[in-house]
Every structure is written in C-alpha cells, then in structure tokens.
Amino acid sequence: MTRWRTRSDYCRPERSVVASLFFPDNTVLVHFALMGRMETLRLVVRDRGSWCASVAHECELGARKPGQESMGLAREIFGEPLYPRDRKEQIDALALRETFAAPGDPKTKHLGEAETLTIINNRQINAMFVTDDEAAALRATSLGIPTYTTWDILKLCVRTDLLTIEEAWSGILVVRGNRGRRLPYLRDRRSFERWCER
C-alpha cells in the first residue's frame, strides 16, 4: 500500500526507487518564476534535477527580465548543466530542432528542448521531461521519455500539499495564456480542482 508523500514527509528518508532525473525546458522555469514558485519547484525536484546547457543559458538570460529574477535559483536546483559532448549530439540537436520549428522562428528557438531530448535519448538517461511545448512533448513521448507539463507539476504540488488549490490556481492565472485557456482542466478554478482530484 502506498500513499502520497505530504509536506511533513520531506524531511524523512524516501523509499528506494529507481532515480529518474527531472529535466525542465526554459518555458517551465519561466512559468514557475512568474508564479513566484521556484522554491516550490525546488521541493518537488529535490536532488533529481538536471538540465541541458541551452536551457541553462536561456534561463540565465531570462533571470535578467523583470519578474523572472528568481529563475536565478534554477542553477541551485538543477546543478551543472549537461553539454552536448560531441559532434553527433550537436548535429542531432540541430536536426531535432527543425521538427519543432515554425516558419519565421529564429534559429535559436527550440534548441533547449531539442538539446534536452537529444542528450536524454543518446545517453539513455532515466529521465522525465517537463515542457509546455506540445511538439516537444509529443516527440519526447515517441522516444519513450515520460513527459509532464507545468500544470502536471502544479497538480502534483496540490496532491502533496506543497500548494493549496488556491495557491496553484492563482499561479495558473498568471501564466495560463491562450494556450492554457484552451485546456479543459484550466478553463476555470472548478475544472482545475476537479482535475487535481482525479
């Protein structure tokens, strides 16, 4: 019989599970920073964080923007970034980025997601990928990499008492945007609450 760990469990030793690393993309970090929930993210990730160099680089630049300063905490949470280690990984990331791109996108866009998935896939890292980019999520899933969104993480926070429904919903209102508004479970507070209970 298992139960959900709650806030009081975080100081206890956890049960032994096969470690799975938590790789975020930059947009997820922006979302948590804008919601003012980077510390909550730290509690979720604990020592399971990892990230690739392009996400780290974008995050460092993002932390210079007003309202996103707390993105600077990401380095403490996710540690030293992983770099493409050879020519193959660099080329694979470029090729993968093309599948995520749209006409008119700058050539720097989507490289964080592409580099992350390339590194996870090429090195067979036991990892989960947290992204709000649908194309990247679909590709990750097709590669067998478990994929989650900002909203999934917020749901987890509610289920583990790290956030109340009110706290999570007020954060969603800050970052939901048009895309999130179209998700049935983010349409209104009640829908979100029902979704969290599911």
Add this chain to the structure above:
Amino acid sequence: MNTEIGARVRARLHSVAPELKQGEVAEKIEMTADSLSRALSGNRAFAAVELARLAEFLHASTYWLITGERDPSEPLVVARHTLDQSTGARHVDWDGLQSVVDDVTLAYHQVELFDRVPNVPSSAGRVRDLLGSDFVRDFADRVENNLEVDVVRVDGLPSAATLRFPSRTVVIIGETPNWFYENFSLAHEVAHVALGHEVSNEHSTAAQESAANEFAAELLMPEETVRSIDWERVKLSEVAELVWRWGVSTAALGAWLDALAIAVAPALADALASLKTQGLLRRYWTPPTGPIDEITRRMDAAATRRFPIPLQEAHVRAIADGHVRKDTLAWMLGVAPDSLEVDEPGPTEGNIDALADALGLLSA
C-alpha cells in the same frame, strides 16, 4: 578537447569582424567572456543555443561551425538577379530572400519530402513539348506535373529563386498580379535547371542569367513562330492576342524582337515601348464573352499563394502523427495556426502517479 570549432570561429571572426575583441563578441552573443574563451579553447563545450547565436553573428551556418563542412541537406540556391537600370549592375537581395528560402527549406525538411528528380530537357523546344499545348495559363502546375520541379509562390519575395536539394528541385516565385512577370520568372528559373547551371555559391553569374533569359524568351515566345509573323504589318489587336496567349509583357516582347533583330512597324515599336501590358490588352485585345473579366481572373491566379499539394499532404500526415506542429502547414496556407482544424494528437497529459513515483513522492 575539441578545438576545431574554436579554430573555425576564430578564422571566421578574422574575416567578418577583425576589429572586435573576443570580449565584445561574447557580449554580442550573450555569453560571458570567460565562457566564450574556454569554449573556443576547447576547455568547455558549446551549448547548442550558443553555437546558433555565434553562427548568426558570423553569418555562417551552425552545421559548418560544428563540422567544417557544408550541411548536405541544405539546398543550393540560384537567385535571379535584379538589373539596376541606372548602373547596369546586377544584384540579388540576398538578405530579403534568405528568410523565405529558410522557411521553404524548413517545410521540406520537416517532412523529408525529397526523392524527385527533375525531368527538364536542355532545349526550350523540348521543354515546351513536355509542358504541352497552352501551358502558360497553368504554367506552375505544368512545371510541377510534367517537369517534376516543385513550384512555390509566396509574397514578400525580392526575386525568384531555385532551391536544389540533393534530390528535389523547388522554384520559388513571388505573388504578383502581373502574371506576365511571373511567367517570365518561372521560365527563367526552369531555364537554370534545364541548362544545368552549376552553382558553387548563392549567386548565378551574369552569363548564366543572360542564357536563362534567352531560354525563357524562347520557351514563351518560340522564335520560329515569332519569325513567321510580319511585324511590320501586324495589327495591334493581333499583337495583343499574342501577348495574352504567350503570357508575356509588352517589354518582354519588345526586347525579344529586338534581340532577334526583327524589323517592327514604328507604330508597334511605339506601342510596345509606351504601353504597359494591361494597357495594350485593355485597348486592343478582345476577351471571350463571359461574366468574369479574364484579365482580373489571370491577375488573381498569379497573386495567389501556392505550395505543392504533396508537400501539404505530407504535413497533414506528419501533424496527425505528432511529428510536426501545424504552424508550417498554416504558413503554407496563409492562415493562422489556431484557425487550422486538422487531425492532430490531443494535448499530452502526464500520469501523475507515475510522476510522483519517479520523484519519490509516494511513501511505502
């Protein structure tokens, strides 16, 4: 320790911005001077985004920075030169063309639609035979179906261009209400393919441009037919009919008659020099009777965005399979992605129990 990228970056920097110090370059690409220095000396790897920024700054391709070689999947581009009448100089607005070339290339790369070898004979007459009778009214379709060369028509194109992928050729022409310019541009690009103009960089030579123009004129206005006409006695109504049927401009006809050293009645020479194409047609051409103005219909067709249907089909399938987002198809159709209702996978929703388990948030 990889120092090859560093060597290429330094060499490129030397030719592109020799006056800049390394620290200034680092600032421009939003790296710290220390990070760039260590990366260039091979003591630290480059993040993909850092390389992309560096490549952009150096006007180089990221692939080349990584490998030192040209990306084999990138197309070679032949761009049509624009003639500056005041100086006689020819030039290509390469900056304006690059974004369209990049977007079209992306559309092909995303669905890997290749494996189509052009079937373009080297003589204008044989090309005309392959295109079939009255080809010019649906020139783009005929080129695509009969010559195995894809045709894309988009707005904002400074000049026509031909993209040569390793195993596919794509002609890009600009949307324009002036169908006669479009026809000549398309014929000119077909000529580059027919004449097998080899390109080692982005620009064709003036000699290639001249040969392509002559080929295009012969394709649209067969010399044999032109010479069979008595241009000293022909009526303006007959000339207007030819301009309509051949789909050329008055200027193109005038230049071709001049190039063929054909004597022309002074009144016709005046008309070709002074009348714009639509002016000649409106005054002297007798359109078929019908409810729709044929000239307007032809303008509309030439000004309509166009992408090969197989390319669009490939995107529809790739979207349904979750391989690409629908933005590129929407761009091809000229609509907003959100307005495009095609079959696509629903939003992903993670398994929250598995997430909790993976993060060790389930207690025994």
